[in-house]
Amino acid sequence: MTELTVALLGHGAIGSVIAGALREGHVPGARLVAVVDPATAPAPGLPVVPLATALARAELVVECAGQTALRDTGPSVVAAGRHLLALSTGALADDVLHRRLLAGPGRLSLCAGAVGGLDLLTAAGALAPFDTVTIRTSKSPGSLARPWMTEAETSRLRTTAEPYEVLRAPAREVTRAFPATSNVAASVALAVGDWDLVEAVVVADPGATLSRHEIEATGPAGRYRFEIANLPSPANPRTSGIVPYAALRAIRALAGNPGGVV
Numbered sequence: 082m083t084e085l086t087v088a089l090l091g092h093g094a095i096g097s098v099i100a101g102a103l104r105e106g107h108v109p110g111a112r113l114v115a116v117v118d119p120a121t122a123p124a125p126g127l128p129v130v131p132l133a134t135a136l137a138r139a140e141l142v143v144e145c146a147g148q149t150a151l152r153d154t155g156p157s158v159v160a161a162g163r164h165l166l167a168l169s170t171g172a173l174a175d176d177v178l179h180r181r182l183l184a185g186p187g188r189l190s191l192c193a194g195a196v197g198g199l200d201l202l203t204a205a206g207a208l209a210p211f212d213t214v215t216i217r218t219s220k221s222p223g224s225l226a227r228p229w230m231t232e233a234e235t236s237r238l239r240t241t242a243e244p245y246e247v248l249r250a251p252a253r254e255v256t257r258a259f260p261a262t263s264n265v266a267a268s269v270a271l272a273v274g275d276w277d278l279v280e281a282v283v284v285a286d287p288g289a290t291l292s293r294h295e296i297e298a299t300g301p302a303g304r305y306r307f308e309i310a311n312l313p314s315p316a317n318p319r320t321s322g323i324v325p326y327a328a329l330r331a332i333r334a335l336a337g338n339p340g341g342v343v
């Protein structure tokens with residue numbers, strides 16, 4: 082079996098865990114050949130290179146660098162014929178970017194990241210369109226502060242003793258308002274195939290030690306309810322610690338993964 086050569090775009094909280102696991106051989110059939118991150122210095126065994134070198138070396142490019150990075154570099158990855166596995170799914174709220182990433186010749190795949198159940202939602206949505214889909218995300222108030230907020234809004238985040246709804250809107254709007262924390266809402270909208278149908282609710286919860294996502298969907302195929310509560314990454318409170326392991330699962334599947342769940 083030939084090895085799947087892997088490049089990482091981003092070596093932060095997510096990318097560094099993926100790099101460590103690949104370097105330690107935890108994903109049979111996959112080999113780390115490049116890391117692209119302006120904030121990371123080369124180190125023994127860590128092949129930090131420019132993007133052009135990564136595209137020359139790798140078949141699979143895993144984006145774990147953020148929505149801006151996906152917007153700026155994703156099109157060149159697929160244009161070079163490379164398979165792009167994207168984690169910053171919120172960037173795909175931009176339909177023009179999404180179409181460019183689907184234009185090939187390289188393939189686009191999305192990583193489920195911090196959320197589960199997307200396979201079932203996709204299957205149920207294929208049977209018949211949903212009537213309602215809601216995703217309610219509760220996080221610690223400190224992780225929700227954004228530059229567009231008024232002084233009163235950031236003050237309420239700092240001082241609230243009770244959970245409260247910060248925003249309730251269609252998933253596309255919520256994804257734009259909270260780019261670093263709403264990739265899960267985006268992934269649900271992409272799985273359902275309808276950004277406008279999916280209502281996303283962001284809750285600031287001062288008692289939250291976990292990032293909680295409650296997903297409810299109803300339609301002709303049935304009624305679905307998932308609740309996920311993830312521990313934040315020690316390196317980045319906006320990211321759940323599970324996310325690099327979701328990416329490693331995806332890499333394992335793309336590398337062959339005999340006998341694995343698909």
Ligand SMILES: NC(=O)c1ccc[n+]([C@@H]2O[C@H](COP(=O)([O-])OP(=O)(O)OC[C@H]3O[C@@H](n4cnc5c(N)ncnc54)[C@H](O)[C@@H]3O)[C@@H](O)[C@H]2O)c1
Binds near residue numbers: 095146153194316
């Ligand atoms: N799908 C999901 O469930 C999910 C969950 C969490 C995070 N994410 C996405 O993953 C991204 C990364 O998360 P993280 O916690 O590792 O963030 P992080 O801030 O810890 O690391 C991001 C790294 O990317 C690097 N970077 C930025 N722009 C770059 C570029 N153009 N090229 C190469 N590297 C670049 C930064 O220097 C940084 O080291 C988030 O911004 C978010 O969009 C998705």
